[in-house]
Amino acid sequence: MTAARSPQPVDAAENRRRWQAVGVGLVAAFMTLLDVSIVNVAVPSIDRALHASPSDLQWVLSGYALTFGLVLVPAGRFGDARGRRNAFVFGIALFTVTSALAGLATSPAWLVVARLLQGAAAGVVNPQVIGMIQQLFRGPERARPFGVLGATIGISTAVGPLLGGLLIAIGGEEHGWRWVFFVNVPVGIVAAILGWRLLPGRPEGQPDRRRLDPVGVLLLGVGVVLVLLPLVQEQQWRTPWKWALIPAGLAVLVAFGLWERWYARHREPLFDLRLFSFQSYTLGSLIALVYFGGFTAIFFIFTLFLQNGLGYSALVAGLAITPFALGSAAASALGGRIVNRFGRPLVAIGLLGVVIGLAGTVVALRLAPDAPAPWVTAGPLLVAGIGSGLVIAPNQTLTLAQVPVPQAGSGAGMLQTGQRIGAAAGIAAVGSLFFSSLADNHGNWTTAFEHSLMLATGIIALALIAALIDILRTRNHTKY
Template sequence: MTETGTLRTPVRSPSAAPVLSGLGLFTVLLGAALPLIDFFIVNVALPTIGRDLNASEAVLELVVAGYGVAYAVLLVLGGRLGDLFGRRQFFLGGMAAFGLTSLACGLAPSAWTLVAARVAQGAASAAMLPQVLATIQAATDGPRRAKAMGLYGATAGLSMVAGQILGGLLVAADIAGTGWRAVFLVNVPVVILGLILATRAVPETRSQHPEPIDTPGTVLLAVSLLALLAPLTEGRAAGWPLWTWLSLALFPLAAAAFYFVERREDRQGRTPLVPPSLFALTSLRRGLIMIVPFSIGFSGFMFVIAVALQRGAGLGPVPAGLALAPMAAVFFVVSLCGPRLIARYGTRIVTAGGLIQAVGVGLIALAAWRSWPDLGVWQLLPGAAVAGAGQALQLPVLIRIILSEVPSARAGVGSGVMATTQQSALAVGVATLGTLFLSLAASDGMRDALVTTLLVQLAGVALTTALSLRLPRTIS
């Protein structure tokens, strides 16, 4: 009561901002690792899957492509839905769905059932992954955000390499007679642990001004990505039928329609699925341009080296996977130094990373030329280690640059745009460099095909390095 005896209306203090604890950060990073591991984990398992399910090469490519396309197409929508309904809620739902679809993959009785389960698994990943970056953006700030973003980048890069290594180990281990099925079934206990931790440690965040779903934009983005990725991933195995060329011709038309619809929504004060005004952020625009050639080269290399080592060099799934262990180990160690290096040298470390990666790729190409077909972990070790160090100086920093200026209210949208760009580029890398390698292998032999493909990747590394010179020197 006041001195005059009248009641004063209680004043509510604003609710405390959500804080992401150390355990919460570990949990969301676990959620970030799962989808990326599963994009690459099947590379060394494909020969075994083909034999067990009597699957053709075209169907096996769908096992990879079905996951990647569904994942890429739905990522931005997943980010928007998290903004709208709550990121923790969508993270939990996406993780639970990922566990169920992983179980369906592991129990698939036929190749086409596996393809369908992989598509569903990609959709579940698209619901889960955007919430990771959005939660980090919304529930951390200052040095804690910089550290969290650095750890996210390290997790992303390490997951892509570790997925291939883990796939080889699980196939060879043949746990309880499961063979290749273990690469999917292993997700189930991990998901159960993640769900328990998430209910305890991940705070709920959402946009303060949520907007309704942009249905026309969602449809047009899906059409654009499908028109590009479907023919690129299936064209070679299917013999490049008419539909692949019609689909590729449709892509620029659908992409242009998507851009004009989104620009109209943005100008009318609504929030489109991908706001064109977001690209006014210099850091986001330049970072996205750089992450495309980086991701194309990264995923293309991972696919090509798995095929070359197993089909050409005659290695089993374990040595084929372990051949990349030096890359994973060095990537992890160097990426942990990233925050301190960027505090001291700024984004110049991205340029240095590109130069170091170029040396590493060159050493791998030289080893392939001189040692073929006796190509294994020892021959690849120098080049893989150097390339891993260069990649670790680029990917975590690029992710941090892309999202550095995105406001918290648009964290889900920004995260979805970044993840969609990266995932689409990963799918394009497998399709383009994989197609180049397999086509050359049929005519010129495995060694020449591998060396040529590595030189093409080297050109992509040079492009990324040149583009890094235009990055802002410091990151907020």
């Protein structure tokens, strides 16, 4: 396996067309990733409208991330083998239909099923976008599109509560939550049409005999589900036997690795384990998994704290997240441009900023307990957002820098699988602490929020430690 070749010059027309393709991909990525967080502010409205249980609400949030993560690797592999344009258009069409179904839900079960299918559709779309960037750009020139994509990831997750709050304010408390899903429909239709026109298909004259490794798909899916189910259902499943599913899931994932190694001797595997021979890919995937475990959960608990605990409207709860979104947008644009100059230390600086900002949020709430929470937390969240912008885009660029184009889709899929698994596990773990702390402290929402935010901060600190260890190892290796 060899790394990507040096970039070749392109003419103006080709450059314009590839940026148009990237633009369509970014719109689709923004829409699908927005649905990770936009639903957070709609949870209280969904609860009242559909009389959903805590388990239902957990599945509405975590189920999307779960199926998103399950589909990423096989969808990326399918795009590598059969053409990214076909997979992209199919995924967008399915996402559009399932978004409409979610908006039409009349029961919790209906909404949960629609969200599971919607997450799977999002999982089909996203590896095609990253694989397309790998295909259309080479070497250092990938930093700019990956920087924009990283900004899209960070902004979509952070701005979701604000857009959700606006839609609920416009549509009303009773039906506004439905527009959180309906808004995807016109955007999805346009994205599907433009995607078919602008995205590159499979190169002609290169018939692909590679298969999609159904055994690998099954092993990966079963392993991920077994690991996550006890976390997602932690509050609902009271039996201690639920924790036995985690080692069982890890055993299945080990079997997946062994199968992929054997399968690679005969055919093209679902995921080429040799990608982990690149230190940049291994470390970047680890940082992404851990960071998203803390990062995504923040918006879930913050919106619950503001709406259910302090009585703010969905719109105000969304506005309270805006400082984080603005900081993330500005820093992502910068991080994508300078990542090739500073490398992994830039990611470490970003992680440190997130930790300082989130810790500062806890301190601010304790120093000014009677002040309006959205104002008190604005400054620290701005710092955390700036840090986040220096993490997501640069880490993605560094992680995928050495991945060869034929493995771009599956490599990107595994990277995003880590992000989605981290997100689902983070929401489950941090959310469980939030609700248990709320019960233990006699309904004290501020204490519950502070405890769960400290857990999220600790998870992100683990990603910082991993980045620092890599920096130290690299420097010591350079000396000798």
